[in-house]
Amino acid sequence: MKTNIFILAIFLFVSQVAYSQLFSTQSGITSFFSKTPLEDITAVNSNVSAILNTSTGEIAVRMNMNQFNFPNKLMQEHFNENYIESDEFPTGTFTGKINEEIDFKKTGIFEVSAKGILTLHGVSKEKVIKGKLNISKTGISLDSDFEVMLVDYKIDVPKIVWEKIAEKISVRNSFSLMKK
Template structure:
């Protein structure tokens, strides 16, 4: 886990920074929901990590694909083996930036737009999505819900179950950040 956190910060450290500018989240919550005519599918994990630099507004997320938990074990097996191929593509990773002029060093709730590249299933795709960042008493929380079109990431769904899985999946992310001490 320490090496994963170190990787987070390498992505954010492109210039000399002060430690209080970087915040990390070690138990970032990710969930997704697929609604189709035959079946709703939902999975969750709290094994994601994230970092945000409040000065440069760089933001980073990484989640182990195999950590998603489903209601049914068979769904989880199919998800990992057949669809997301978690042995071959073990992580989803997002590297981006907050585009707005929000001063993330000051208390407040900020509606922001984040743009960056999501690598999922070995495919990079640029996303520009809305989210909320709240700064209160030195703590930062961030959250967003956005849609991913599974075909955009070359995730193949067999014809036999195509009516069980939506073409677009709603992804939700929530993170509680603490300042990084160097």
């Protein structure tokens, strides 16, 4: 009897994995923008990992915070050492699930939202991120825009530079996902 249950469990696991449709990238792009009257700050990370399970709608994103590139090396140094503290908090992540029922066998562009946990600077908070999913015969692309409040993630800005760094940061993601 135990053998039959074990075989059934393995069969169910293997069939779930076989029917899972995983799409991923190791070269997704995440950028952010801070606009203030005194200074605009922008940075881009082109080494973001993302995976989407089309069977479940689950999505996971992971990035190394020290891989953001700034036009000014001093800004990059301040970002990593003073604000995001990338030595102590090296990664940013989002794990969630797409809210809408999507037929991933159908090509087209779909408005979607994903509810999940965004973790930055060692702080995890529930977040809903809206975006566009483009399903084509060659893969899936996902683009999203959202905002991050620095105070929500305990990112302190010294009073001496508070006029140069926005309290609310605009974040943009662009992922081209291929079948794994």
